[in-house]
Amino acid sequence: MRIHIIRGQDQIGGSIIEISSENARLILDVGSELDEETPVAPRVEGLFFGKRAYDAVFVTHYHGDHVGLASHVMPGIAIYMGERAAAVYRASSDYLGKPPLRIDGFLRSGEAVCVGDIRVTPFLCDHSAFDSYMLLLECDGKRVLYTGDFRSNGRKSFSALLKRLDRVDVLITEGTTLSRDAVRPATEAELEEIACETLRQTDGPAFILMAATNIDRCVTAFKAARRSERIFLQDVYSAAIASAAGDGIPNPGTFSGVRTFLTSPTEKQFGILSRYPKAKIGRAGIAREKFLMCVRPSMTRYLEKLSELKPFDGGVLFYSMWNGYKQKPDVAAFLEFMDGKGVRITNLHTSGHADTATIRAMIDDVDPKYIIPVHTENAMWFEKNTEREIIREQSFEL
Ligand SMILES: [Zn+2]
Ligand SMILES: [Zn+2]
Structure with missing residues (x-):
């Protein structure tokens, strides 16, 4: 197998990785750059333009830095x-009026997909995107594991995932948090406790x-609301x-404690609202x-009107995103x-990425001969x- 990191090696985001063999050529993730408003595909011949040279693209999860260029794939x-x-x-x-994505096959945890002589087995992992996968690639008796983005502090058991993974020759791993301070990230369960306590005191x-x-995070917020005897309100999006x-x-379709509301009387919002006649x-x-x-910056006018019916004084807002977004206008x-x-306003957030202890546990578990750091600004950490x-x-040729 040959591994070629097309993009996303010494940077966070824009991940595109090529894996090839005698008779197959695959791409793992087709990400756009993190700060790109309108994604621009790099000049990768046979993938985005020219004569088709690849057989398949495997997308680990739906964050833009992994899927953002999927609509450009030939x-x-x-x-x-x-x-x-x-x-x-x-x-x-x-909802956002973007064209639908063409998907030719679904990844299911533990179910291999064969493309030529390469066997790709996805393993469900925890990340801030739902239904995320690590990918195991096997060919000619060699094994490569690509982690995608992952963490151990979510609601899925990390030790159960490690048990499913065997030894590999090469580990291609993310290292997003390695350029940040090394602190143990809170778990989603801990966030739930904090939120619950705050809600009870509010x-x-x-x-x-x-x-x-x-x-x-939606699950965390819902559980905290239910435990503090509040209804959980989701805007239609x-x-x-x-x-x-x-x-x-x-969600308002299957959970009695969840209700939904529209923030502007558009056809699109009414359309979604009508799916939940009992929960609106x-x-x-x-x-x-x-x-x-659940609120978002575009809801200011709606909230202004709501505050006329119910004053917000003494209320609380959980800021539950990366702190850097606070700089966005x-x-x-x-x-x-x-x-x-x-x-x-109070912070309620934790990382969607593996901390150092989690990366170490992954390395110890799959025991690779070689490590290829990607999705990081601090590959030196591994050295x-x-x-x-x-x-x-x-x-890298294996
Ligand atoms: Zn991600
Ligand atoms: Zn990412």
């Missing part, structure tokens, strides 16, 4: 992704600002995403309830707006902290 190259991940991505694209309304596609993730995820709730109804509401303006309404051979070149 016809005839099969695209694989998790089934639930694809549904969430579709729900989001539909009389006023409660809000949470998070990515609708962060399904683990959040409701559509949560429903796409499956019946077992808190209007502004006057909301004003009478004790709730935890729309987020900054939103936080200022809520602060002006007398809402206390300093592991006894393995670290590959920093773009291409």
Whole structure:
């Protein structure tokens, strides 16, 4: 097998990795750059333009830095992704008016897909994107594991995943957190406790600002709301995403403690609202309830009107995203707006990426001869902290 890191080696985001053999050529992830408004495909001949030279693309998860260029992939190259991940991505694209993604096959944990002489086995892992996978590639008796993005502090058991993984020759691993301070990240269960305690001590309304596609966080927020005897309010966008993730995820279709509301009377919003006839709730109804509401910066006008019916004074807003987003003008303006309404803003977040202890546990478990760091700004960490051979070149022949 030959491994070629097309992009995303000494940077976070924009991941594109090529794996090839005698008779197969695959791509793992087709990510856009993190700060790209409109993704631009790099000049990879046979993948994005020219004569088709690849057989398949395997997408580990739906974050833009892994899937953002999927719509640029040439016809005839099969695209694989998790089934639930694809549904969430579709729900989001539909709402945002983006064209649907062509998916040719679904990834299912432990079920191998063979492309030529390469066997690809996905393993479900925990990450801030739902239905994320690690990919094991086998060919000619050699084994390569690509971690995608992963963590051990979510709601899925990391030790159970490690038990399923055997020894490999090469580990291609993410190292997102290695350029940040080494602190043990809180678990989602710990966030739930903190949120629950805060909600119990708060009389006023409660809000949470998070990515609708962060399904683990949606579960955390719902559980905290239920335990503190509040209804969980999802705007129609959040409701559509949560429903796409499956019946077992808190959503207004299958959970009695979840209600949904629209923030502007558009055809699209009414369309989603009509899927939940028993769970919809209007502004006057909301004003009478004790709730935890999903909010986003575009809802300022709606919240202004709601605050006329129910003052926000003494309320709380959980800021549940990466701290860096606070610098974005729309987020900054939103936080200022809520602060002006007398809402206390408190951080409730944890990393979606593996910390050093988790990366070490992964290395110890799969015992690779070689490590190829990707998705990191600190590949040196592996050289300093592991006894393995670290590959920093773009291409590696196994
Ligand atoms: Zn990710
Ligand atoms: Zn990523």
